[in-house]
Amino acid sequence: MxxxxxxxxxxxxxxxxxxxxxxxxxxxxxxxAHIRVHDNLDSNLAWYKVLARSGEMFGTVNATIPQIINGRLSRNAFxxxxxxxxxxxxxxxxxxxxxxxxxxxxxxxxxxxxxxxxxxxxxxxxxxxxxxxxxxxxxxxxxxxxxxxxxxxxxxxxxxxxxxxxxxxxxxxxxxxxxxxxxxxxxxxxxxxxxxxxxxxxxxxxxxxxxxxxxxxxxxxxxxxxxxxxxxxxxxxxxxxxxxxxxxxxxxxxxxxxxxxxxxxxxxxxxxxxxxxxxxxxxxxxxxxxxxxxxxxxxxxxxxxxxxxxxxxxxxxxxxxxxxxxxxxxxxxxxxxxxxxxxxxxxxxxxxxxxxxxxxxxxxxxxxxxxxxxxxxxxxxxxxxxxxxxxxxxYRKKPTVKEFFAVELFREIEEYIELPKEEYRVASIGIHPAISQYNGFYTLDTYNNFYPLAYKHQFRKIIEKELAKNKRVRKYFDKWGGRCYIFTAQLGKHYMIKKNSKQHLKNLELNTDVFKKMGGRYIFSALPIDNPKENQLVLVKVFESKTSAWKIFLYKTL
Known part of the structure; x- marks a missing residue:
């Protein structure tokens, strides 16, 4: 016209x-800049970067994304x-x-x-x-x-x-x-x-x-x-x-x-x-x-x-x-x-x-x-x-993009672990797994609405006792499950715990045996866990940065 x-x-x-x-x-x-977090920073923006790095941009319809959920996530999901x-x-x-x-x-x-x-x-x-x-x-x-x-x-x-x-x-x-x-x-x-x-x-x-x-x-x-x-x-x-x-x-x-x-x-x-x-x-x-x-x-x-x-x-x-x-x-x-x-x-x-x-x-x-x-x-x-x-x-009260993805902080974590990322798996508590994914870590947790049901059931065993203590989050996971997160009864559906939080995770009950069986070795927690030994975990280091919205308590499985 x-x-x-x-x-x-x-x-x-x-x-x-x-x-x-x-x-x-x-x-x-x-x-x-400040931009939308929900269904944006917490998902899509990380997915695009994961896909670009995966080598599967033109993968077949049967291809998978190795970095996420042990390669069980279909390339088609992206x-x-x-x-x-x-x-x-x-x-x-x-x-x-x-x-x-x-x-x-x-x-x-x-x-x-x-x-x-x-x-x-x-x-x-x-x-x-x-x-x-x-x-x-x-x-x-x-x-x-x-x-x-x-x-x-x-x-x-x-x-x-x-x-x-x-x-x-x-x-x-x-x-x-x-x-x-x-x-x-x-x-x-x-x-x-x-x-x-x-x-x-x-x-x-x-x-x-x-x-x-x-x-x-x-x-x-x-x-x-x-x-x-x-x-x-x-x-x-x-x-x-x-x-x-x-x-x-x-x-x-x-x-x-x-x-x-x-x-x-x-x-x-x-x-x-x-x-x-x-x-x-x-x-x-x-x-x-x-x-x-x-x-x-x-x-x-x-x-x-x-x-x-x-x-x-x-x-x-x-x-x-x-x-x-x-x-x-x-x-x-x-x-x-x-x-x-x-x-x-x-x-x-x-x-x-x-x-x-x-x-x-x-x-x-x-x-x-x-x-x-x-x-x-x-x-x-x-x-x-x-x-x-x-x-x-x-969104001025939300983290900036730089603070959200915290690239410098997660580079420090990567350098501290000193292992190729593909050799171990991580999961997060209190922050979105998209942050770890954006920074190249291989995650057992994810936010995707299309992944194998068998994986959801296997992952559920890790958080089974926590779900039993919180009806709201149990229904959220069981009746949808798009957020395959390590949910806790205490935090519920809160997964943006900033570094100034004074909370502690109390009475946490994870099935760490299942976590380890799935390849899990590290947990990135936004809060200190009061009973790590009961969960077969040990705190190895705390990471904090001026350019990050999060403080990461790095736990390793025993």
């Missing part, structure tokens, strides 16, 4: 400047080598790769939403401010970093598919549909997008609009490219029959009233993996707009807005009730319902919410000068609020 006017150019340049300022802390501070994000971390230092990924994602998100609004949802030069400002707001949302364009690329994909649906079938649309799979995940967004497009195509057919083969072919085209790119995932899901950790994933546990409460929570606050920050300044104009539609009988004129308003509610209902206990009989009967997370249709919500936001503001703008002024303030306040959700602001 060509930029036609100078005013449009100025607005776009201003938006790109805002994005640049928003991202600047990542490039200025680099390892001293995703496809055709993903651009994998290569960013293979080619660049961690924070350069992270900054480039953030930049690419937010720029594509901005132009995707802008083009979608400009062409299909809010056409017309008089809505330029709404188009640009809403697209900028969407691009500044705190999306899940390793999700890449899985949700943030949906507006661009929808722009291309709607063009094709309307008969505009140029190389641009097909190029977009071909490239997005290389920087997105089908299970983290686009499976749900593509099935939604399939429903739209079927709806067109039933409404008498014809079969529109071009529209159908576009959906199949993008699906096939995703399947080629994600061939490892397809192989693991359809071919490998070894029981894995997801086979014990039990999610349908909520009673009816708690599911209802989750509907409200998701609708008002969103979800950690698709944060939209929409509660304060997006929902109010949306509610006002739907009231005006009702009051002035604008159902036909604003049918797209009404559709998005209803769809947003339905997506929250679907998400919440996917965890309703009433599903369990079906889950037990149909295995794939337990291993594939169909709740993620709510990953469509960021696009739905912000497209609906733009349409709601348009309705307000048409109500006169005062309402127009109010609508613009809603947009400005939303942009300011999103600025405050910058990682450097909201």
């Amino acid at each position: 060509l930029i036609k006017t100078k005013k449009e150019q100025r607005f776009i340049l201003f938006a790109l400047l805002v994005i640049a300022v928003y991202l600047s802390p990542l490039f200025i501070l680099q390892e001293n 995703g496809t080598e055709y993903s651009i994000i994998v290569w960013l971390y293979a080619l660049f230092p961690t924070m350069i790769a992270y900054g480039l990924s953030q930049t690419l994602t937010r720029i594509v998100a901005f132009f995707g939403m802008y083009w979608l609004l400009k062409k299909h949802f809010l056409p017309g030069e008089k809505w330029l401010f709404l188009q640009i400002a809403t697209a900028l707001a969407f691009a500044l949302t705190p999306f899940w970093p390793s999700g890449m364009l899985s949700t943030m690329g949906m507006p661009l994909a929808l722009w291309a598919i709607l063009n094709i649906r309307n008969g505009e079938r140029t190389w641009k649309e097909y190029l977009v549909l071909a490239l997005l799979p290389f920087y997105a995940s089908i299970v983290l967004g686009f499976f749900f997008f593509l099935t939604a497009m399939g429903i739209l195509w079927l709806t067109d057919c039933f409404r008498g609009k014809g079969w529109n083969p071009g529209f159908f072919i576009a959906i199949v085209y993008m699906t096939m490219i995703f399947m080629l790119v994600e061939y490892r995932l397809i192989f693991s899901f359809l071919v490998i029959d070894e029981p894995n950790s997801r086979d014990e994933y039990i999610y349908a546990t909520l009673p009816f009233w708690r599911s209802l409460r989750l509907v409200l929570k998701n609708y008002l606050l969103g979800h950690t993996h698709v944060m939209t920050v929409h509660t304060l300044f997006v929902l109010p104009p949306t509610f006002i707009a739907i009231y005006l539609v009702y009051l002035k009988k604008l159902w036909k004129q604003e049918k797209l807005f009404v559709f998005l308003f209803i769809l947003n509610i339905l997506l929250s209902i679907w998400y919440a009730f996917w965890f309703y206990e009433g599903w369990m009989p079906l889950v037990r009967r149909f295995h794939f319902l337990g291993t594939f997370n169909f709740a993620r249709y709510h990953f469509l919500r960021p696009m739905v919410i912000y497209a609906g936001f733009a349409l709601a503001l348009k309705i307000l703008l048409l109500q006169g000068k005062n309402w127009a002024r109010t609508a613009k303030w809603f947009l400005v306040l939303q942009l300011l609020l999103l600025g405050l959700f910058n990682d450097e602001v909201i």
